Amino acid sequence: MNVLVSEIVSARALRARTPVETAALVSVAAFAWAYVAIDWLALPRLFFLPLEDRIVWASQTPGPAIGYPGACLTAGLVAGIAAAIASRLGPERPGRRLGLATACSILVAMAYFVWRSWP
Amino acid sequence: MEELALTVLAEWPARFALVAHALLGAATIAVSTHLVVWTFPLLFGRPARTRAIGWFAATGALLYAAQFALGILLYPTYKVRVAAELAETSWAPRLFEVKEHWVALGLPLLLAAWVLARRGRDASRLLFACAFGAAICAWSGGIIGLMVTSARSIASP
Numbered sequence: 001m002n003v004l005v006s007e008i009v010s011a012r013a014l015r016a017r018t019p020v021e022t023a024a025l026v027s028v029a030a031f032a033w034a035y036v037a038i039d040w041l042a043l044p045r046l047f048f049l050p051l052e053d054r055i056v057w058a059s060q061t062p063g064p065a066i067g068y069p070g071a072c073l074t075a076g077l078v079a080g081i082a083a084a085i086a087s088r089l090g091p092e093r094p095g096r097r098l099g100l101a102t103a104c105s106i107l108v109a110m111a112y113f114v115w116r117s118w119p
Numbered sequence: 120m121e122e123l124a125l126t127v128l129a130e131w132p133a134r135f136a137l138v139a140h141a142l143l144g145a146a147t148i149a150v151s152t153h154l155v156v157w158t159f160p161l162l163f164g165r166p167a168r169t170r171a172i173g174w175f176a177a178t179g180a181l182l183y184a185a186q187f188a189l190g191i192l193l194y195p196t197y198k199v200r201v202a203a204e205l206a207e208t209s210w211a212p213r214l215f216e217v218k219e220h221w222v223a224l225g226l227p228l229l230l231a232a233w234v235l236a237r238r239g240r241d242a243s244r245l246l247f248a249c250a251f252g253a254a255i256c257a258w259s260g261g262i263i264g265l266m267v268t269s270a271r272s273i274a275s276p
Contacts, residue, residue, distance in 0.1 A: 020238055021245050024231040028249070031227040035220070050127055050195035064198050069191050072223050079227055099245065106224055106252055113220035117213045 022090035022098065023083040029102040030082035032109040034075040039116070046070030128196045133273040136193050141264070143186045148261050150179040151229065151254040158250050161243035169236075176236035176250070180229045183257065187226060190219075193273075201271055211270035218263035225256025 038045055044059045048066040061067075128136060154175040160167045202212040232249035 020234060024234055024245070024249070028227045028231050032224055035223060039220075048195065050199050064203055066194055066198055068194065068219055068223070072226075075223075076227075094245070099248070103248065103252075106228070109224055110221055113217055117216045117220075 019087055019090045019092045019094070022092070022094040023087040025094050025098050025102045026086035026090065027079040027083035029105040031075045031079035032102075032105040034078035035071060036109045036112050038071045038074055040112070043074075045074050127199045128193070128273075130273070133193065133196045133200075136189065136196075137268075137273055140186070140189050140193055143182065143189060144257075144261050144264060147179065147182040147186045148254075148257045150175055150182055151250065151257045154179050154232065154250040155247070155254045158243070158247040162247050164243075167243075172246070173236045176229075176233040176246075179250075179253070180233040183226055183229045183253070187222065190222070194219075196273055200273055205271060209270055211267045214263055215267045218260055218267065221256050221263075222260040225253045225260070228256065229253035 037043065042059045044057055045067055047056050047058055047061045047070055048054075049056060049061065050064055050066060154172065157167060157172050157175060197215070202215065205212050228249045232246055232253060235246040235249060238246075
């Protein structure tokens, strides 16, 4: 019984040490950068062709094609991997610099899409 | 009658889906704004109702994700029926693209707010920042969505 209680206590302590805040910040910033990079560098992703009801893996497609969900999926995957790495290696408490860098990532991504859509 | 792919909805189903999209959007904006207001006291170390904040964060994230999914469902219809026709002549499709990307950036922010809300008071400032960013994305999505719909909706001309 005592062993079990001590294990529960140590498991709780371990969970409390997990740098959730750092992982959250890193994943948001990674999503923003990955999402911009996919568009800027025209990286391959899933495209849905609405006239053909078909999904293709490509970097560009002729005619009306929807690459938006594919880009979100890829950026989400990158964000998930970044969060997993940050939760293992990152500091317990994120510094102010990481917070600012994440805020800048979101603002840069927003500005990029305005610039790209409205040249 | 012109035959279109299954994912391009007919006029009436698309109209109903658009109304549902608008209602869900209003709910998302309302809940994400509430989350910002309720987490605001945490910035100054004042007491806040953490249980209610957790509820708003969870509901907001679920609504945002549902709204996102419904938007993706409607997307082929808009792309084929509206955007293709207006591409060269109107500002609406370009503004629509800004909306879709900004809204996509808001989803991880709200998911992060949900995760942080489960931590209670530990991540208070960060929680407020994520909620604020997500609310900005939700509001801009709603406002731009209305502007784009005012230019031309999914109905045939």
